[in-house]
Amino acid sequence: MTSLLSTTDGRTAERAANGPSDPRHRRPLVVLATLGGVVAAGSVLLVCLAAGVFGWFLSDAGTHGEPRDALQVGALGWLMAHFSGVSVEGVTVTAVPLLVTLVCAWAVWRVGQRVGDAISGHGPDADAIADGERDWTVPTALACFTLGYGLVAFVTHALAATPQTAPSLGRTLLWVVVLAACVGGPAIAVGAGRAAIWAAFVPVPVRGAVAACVSIVRYHLLVAVVLLVAALAVDLGTAVNVLSQLRMNTGESTLFVLATLLVVPNATLFAGAYLLGPGFAVGTGTIVSPTVVALGPLPMVPLLAALPDAGAPSAWTPYLMALPLLVAGAGAARAQRRHPTLRWEEGGLRGCTGGVFAGVVVGLLATIAGGAIGPGRMQTVEPFAFDVLVHAITTFGIGGLFGGLAMTWRQRRTARRAAPASA
Template sequence: MTSLLSAPERAPEGWVDPRSRRPLALLSLAGGVAAAGSVLLTCLGLAVTGWFLTDAGAHGLPRDALRVGAHGWLMAHGSGVSVRGTLVTVVPLLVTVLSAWATWRIGQRVGQAVSGHGPDADQISDGERDWTVPVSTFWFTAGYVAVATVTLALAATPATQPSGPRTVAWSVALAVLAGGSAIAVGSGRAAIWSAMLPGNLRATAAACRAVLRSVLLAALVVFLTALLLDVATAVNVLASLQLGTGEAVVMALVAVLLVPNATVFSAAYLLGPGFTVGTQTLVSPTLVVTGPLPAVPLLAALPDSGAVPAWAVGLVAIPPVAAAVGAALAQRRRPTLRWEEGALRGCAGGVAAGLLLGWLATVAGGAAGPGRLQVVGPLSSDVLVHAITSLGIGGLVGGLVMTGWQRRAARAAA
C-alpha cells in the first residue's frame, strides 16, 4: 500500500536525523514540567505582586503570597481549597485555559523535537506500528503530574486541604488531551492519521469547534453588554468596599480571572435553564429570584429580581442562531453539494458542541463561599439537554442553508 501523503525526499544512506538522537523520554518529561511550571510561575508572580500592591509587604511573608499563588494554580486544576473552614470549589477557568494553551504550545515543540523517532510516513501508511506519540505523551504527562504533586506537597496545609486526587486527575486530562494532541500535530503524525479518517468526520469536528466558539462568543457579548448597561452599580460596589489603589487592582484581576466562568453562566442563561447565585435562587430568561449578594462587581450584570420583561424570553433564540452561523462558516471552508452531508455535519457538530457546553457548565460552578454561596453555578443537567437540542437544531439549519447556497453557486458556475 502506498502512502496517502506525498513522501519527503529520501535521505542519503547512512544519514541519521539529529532529532532522533535526542532521548525521547527526557525531552517529553522536560516538556511536561515546562508546561505546568510556566503557568505556575505566572500565578506565583501575580500573587507576590498582589501582596506588595495591597499592603507593601507589611503583613505576612513572601512565602504566604507564594502559597496563595500555588493554591490558585491548584484550583484551576480542580483541587478546591478550604478558606477559614469553608470549602471553595469554583474553578478559575481563565487559569485553566491558559494552562491548556501553554500545554498545547509546548506539546507542539516536543512533537517537533521527537518527530525523528519511529517510522516515517510511508512505513506508517504501510501498517507499521508507531509508538512515538503514546510514549512521548506518557512522559509528558508524568512531568506535568510531577509538578502538580510537588506543588501540592509544598502548598497544602491542614487548613486549606486541596484535593490531591482531583488535582492529579485534572493534570492527567490536560496533559493527555492538550499535550498529547499537540505532540501528534507537532510530530506530523496527526496529519497522517487524519488523512485516513472519513471526510465527514473531520468536517463534523470542524463544525463542533465553530459552533462552540460562536455560542461562547455570543454569550460573552451578552454578559459584557449587561455589565456595561449597569456599570454604575459595579462602580458603587467598588466604592463601598473602600479599597486602596493596589487592592482595587487585585480585585480587578480576580474579576478578569472569572470572566470565562461568567461567560458559561451567560450561555446557561441564554439556553433557558439559567444559573444560581446561592441556594433558593435562580437567574433565567423567565424567572429571576435572588437574595442578598456578595460585594462582587461582576454581579452587577445580573438582572433585577422580580418581574422579567417580555423581550428577555427572546434571548433564547441567540444560541441556535449562533450555532447556525458557526456551522455555516465551518461548512463554507469544507463545501458539500449533498443535502444529507450538510445536514449531518451541522447537526452532529451542534450536538457535540452541546455536550462540551454541558461539561463546561458542570465545571464552571461550585461552592463559592459560606452559607447560601455553597451552591453557585449553571443548572448543568438542564443546560446539557437544552444545549444538545438547541445547538443541534441550529447546526442542522446552518448546514442546510450553506448547502443550498453552495449548490446554487455551483449551478451558477456551471
C-alpha cells in the same frame, strides 16, 4: 485546525527532506517529553508565584505576613486552577479560576508542540504508518509528559498544602491527566506530524462535523461574551458603587479587579447557560434565566452587577434564547463553506452532528464553570449543567441541521450557475 495541519504538513516535508536521522528531530524521547511536562507546569506555576508576591506588596506593601505566605497563595491558586479546591477559614471553595486554567492549557499546547517536533524522527515514517505499522511515539511521549506535569503538581501540593487549606491531591492529579490527554496529546501529535497522517484516514463527513462543532462552540462563546459585556456596561454604575463601598485603597482595589478577571471565563459560561434557557444559580434556591429571575442576598462583588434585577424579567429577554439557534446555523454554514458538499443528506448530517457535539462540549464546560465560593448559600453558584446539556444538544442540533441544509442549497445553486459557464 486547518492552519495547524498546514503547519504540520510543512514540518513533515522539512523532516522528509532532512532525512530520518536529522538530530534535531531525534532527541531523547523519554527525557525530553518528561522535561516538557515539567516546563509546561512550572512556567505557569512561576507566574502564579510571582503574582502572589505582587499582590502581597500591592495590598499592604508587604507590612503583614511573610514572602512565603504570598508564595503559598500563588501556589494554591495554581492548584485551584487544577480543580484542587481549597479551604478558607473552614469554608470549602471549589470554584475554579478558569483564566489560569486556560493559561495552563495554552502552555501545555505550546510546549507539547515543541516536544512533538523534537521527537518526530522517532518511530516509523509516514509510509510505514500508512501500511499499518504500529507507532508508539506519541503515546510514549504523552505518558512521559503527563508524568513530568504530575510530578510538579505533586511537589507543589506537598509544599503548599496545610491542614487548614486542604487542597485535594486526587482531583489535581486527575485534572493533570485530563489536561494532558485532551491538550498535550493532540499538541504532541501535531508537532510530530502524526496528526496530519492520522487525519488523512478520517472520512471527509467526520471532518466536516468536527469543523461545524468547533465553529458553533466558538460563535456561542463569542455571543456569550458580548452579552456579559453588555449586561455589565448597562449596570456599570452599580459595579462602581459596590467597589466603592468595600472601602479599599488603590492597591487593594487594583488587586480586587485583577482577581475578578480570573473568573471572567466562568462568567462567560454562565452567560452561555443563560442564553440557552436553563440559566444558573447564584446561591441555594435561586435562578437566573431569561424567563425567571429569583435572587437572594448577594456578596459585594462588582461582577454580580451584570445580573438582571429580581422579579419578572423584561418582555424581550425570552427572545434571547433564539440566539443559540441562529448561532448554530451560522456556525454550521460557515464550517461547510470550508468543507463543501452538494448532497442534501450529507450537508444536513454534518450540521446536525456538529451541533450535537457542540452541545456536549458546552454541557461539559458548564459542569466546570461553577462551584462553592463561600459559606451557606454561596456553596451553590453554578449553571444548571444537565439542563444546559439537554438544551444545547437540542438547540445546536436543530440549528446546525438548518444551517447545513441552507449552505448545501447555496452551494448547489452556485454549482448549477457555474456549470454552463464551464461548459
